[in-house]
Structures are given as C-alpha cells and as structure tokens.
Amino acid sequence: MKNIILLFICLISNTSIDAQLKIGDPLPNIYLPSNLKNEVRLLDYSGKILLVDFWASWCAPCRKANKKLVDLHREYAPAKLEIVGISVDTDRSKWLKAITKDNIEYTQLTDPHGFEAKSAIQFGVEALPASFLFDPNGKLIAINPTEQEIKQQLNHNKK
Template identity: 60%
Template sequence: MFKIRNIGAILLVFFSISLVNAQIKIGDVLPNITLQDTKNNAVKLNSFKGKTVLVDFWASWCGPCRLANRKLVKMHDKYKAKNFEIVGISIDTDKSKWIKAIEKDKIQYVQLIDPKGFDAKSAVTFGVEALPATFLFDATGKLIAINPTESQIITQINKK
C-alpha cells in the first residue's frame, strides 16, 4: 500500500511538471499551432514571425474581452502599417456567436478559433486560465510579455 501511494505521488508530480513545461514562457517562440480563420482557412500561428504580434485569447461571451476588442481595433488601425499584427484566438464553442461578435465589434485583424473552450490545445499551450489573455511576441517570434500594458505594446511596435 505504501509503494502504491509513492508511485501515485510520483506520477502526480511528473504530470504537474509536464503541464508546467507545456505552457509557453517568456523567451519561447510562437508555437507551431494551426487553427481555422473565419473563412475556414488553416492559419499557422508561427507564420506571423517577422512582425510584432499580439496574440489575444478571447470569447464572444466574455464581457471584458468585448471591451478590450474596442481598444485592440483602434490599436490595430493605428499601428498595422508598422509591421504589427494582432491575432485573435477565440475559445468559443459556438462558431456562429464568434462570427457575430467579430462583426459587431468591427474586428478587421486576423481571427482564429479553437472551439474547445479552456480545454482547447492553444489555450493549454499558452496556459490560458482566464480571459482576456494576451501574449506579445517580437519580430523574431520570441515571447516578450504576458498580458502586456498598452505602453509595453507600443514601445515594442516602435522599436527599430
């Protein structure tokens, strides 16, 4: 009985370490994840390397996300000519609600969906536990900030 408990404890520790290692950390690169856009095209997340990229996890049912969308739409419009891209990743389970939210919020930047809620592979990879959640990558594709402030994003955009 003692040995079984020890094995269980060891497995629990191993599983916990595996989960921690699966989550993206500062210094990691844009993950190789492929998701569908609004037109059902496959889009590779790491294809945005070469630009300053803000990955924004959100959902149509998330009030704070919808408020953040207003700011992100303005930011994208202002800085898209400066090699800046926002990639929205929705964890909506209802694609029609996601599409309606994009239209209502007038989002013009890239939108992708991973429709399994918080269990979605992308959400697990990024360690998303609450929405909205944002991740800022520099032009080399390296993660430089998690949930950055607007000034951190603008500073990165303006770096030459």
Template identity: 50%
Template sequence: MKKVVFILLLFCASINVQAQLKIGDQLPEVILNTQDNDAFMLTSFKGKYVLIDFWAAWCGPCRVANKKLVKLYTATPRDQFEIIGLSLDVKPELWKKAIVKDQINYTQVIDAKGFDAPTAIQFGVEQLPSSFLFNPEGTLIAIDPTEDQIKKILKN
C-alpha cells in the same frame, strides 16, 4: 503507497508546467481556421511583432478589450505589428457575430473547445482575455502586456 501517489502528482504537475509558454519561448507552429474557414498558421507574421489575443464572444472584458485592440491595430503600421485574435468559443456562430459587431479588422482564428482547446492548454490560458506578445523573431517577450507597454515596445 503515499510515495507513489506523490510521485504521480509531481509528474503530472511537471507536465502541466512544461505545457505553458514562458517568456523566451518560441511562437508555436499551430494551424487554426479563420472565420472564412481558411487554414491559418500562427507563425505567418514572423518578422513582425505579433500579439496573440485569446478571447471569447461571451466574455464581457474581452469585448471591451476588442475595442481597444481595434484602435491600436488601426493606429499601428502593418509592416511592424499584427494581432491575431484567437477565440475559445465553442459556438463558432457566436464568435462570427462578435467579430462583425466589434468591427474587428485583424486576423481571427478559433480553437472551439473553450479552455480545453489545445492552444489554450499549450499557452497556459486560464482566464480571458489573455494575450502574448512575440517579437519579430517569434520569441515571447510579454504576457498580458498593456496597451502602453505594447506602444513602448513598438517605438524601440
């Protein structure tokens, strides 16, 4: 009996590990809705560096990070770099208010199921904010990069 339980636990753990993105993985082809309720594919910006930023309106550190990301986005050429804010809010109306209040000027999408959202599980998001930087080929090159790390990568 103990052997069966151990095998089941090992199997479940291996499924969980495979679900999380790792450096070198490709950006998943996920379609989510924008704040205007338009369908948006995460791979739409392939050919540029893309930062996927997981956040939520209720997350204080996320709101502080939004201000920094807005400045970074504004200072970076659009032909080189894009940010996709991916909200895990369960109340879309609070998410939309936060976008306006934080003056977010980059693409916003929502997967409104909190940490149980399929994208949160697929990316392996366990805390907010969490971010994933993909190169122009769509390959994950950094997890939770700092602003300085992003600037350095974009200059190379």
C-alpha cells in the same frame, strides 16, 4: 494509495507549469481556421511584432479588450504590428457575431474546444483574456502586456 495520488497530482501540476510559455520561448507553430474559412499558420507572421490574443464571446473582459485592440490595430497595423485573435468559443455562431459586433478587422482564428483547445494548452492559457507579444524573430517578449507596453515595444523595434 495516498502516495500514488500525491505523485499523480505532482505530475499533473508539473505538466501544466511546463506547458506555460515563458519569455524567450519561440512562437508555437499552430494552424487554425479563420472566420474567413481559410487555415492560418502563426509562423507566417514572423518579421513583425505579433500579439496573439486568446478570447471568447462570453468573456466580458475579453470583449472590453477587443475594443482597445481594434484601436491599436487601426493605429499600427499592418506596417508595425499584427494581431491575431484566437477564440476558444465552442459555439461558432456566437464567435462570428462577436467579431461583427466588436468591429474586429484583424485576423481571427478559432480553436473551438474551450480551455481544452490544443492552442490554449500549447500557450498555457488558463484564464481569459490572455495575450502574448512576440518580437519580429518570433520570440516571446511579454505575457498579458498592457497597451503601453505594446506601444513601447513598437517604438523600440522601429525600423
């Protein structure tokens, strides 16, 4: 019985490791509803640098990061950078209030199932905030990049 339990634990841990996106992986093809009630496809953002940011209204570090992302968006979007926030909030009204309070103007999507959300699983999100930077070809170039790293990529990919 101990061997069966150990085997089961190994299988589960390998599954979660394999689910984590790795540098060079392609942008997952995800469709999610936005705060504007339209459905958005992540692959529609190819051709530009894309930052996908997982967050929630109850996550204090996420809310602090939102302020920096708002400034980054105002400085670089839409010509050089697209930012897409994906909330794992289970309460839509709290999510919408946080968007308003944080003055978020970039695309906001919701996958309201917490860490069990399909998008969170596809990206391998296990803690918040979590962000993923993709190049214009849709390849992952950084996981949880700093503001400086994002700006370096923007300068590196000047057209």
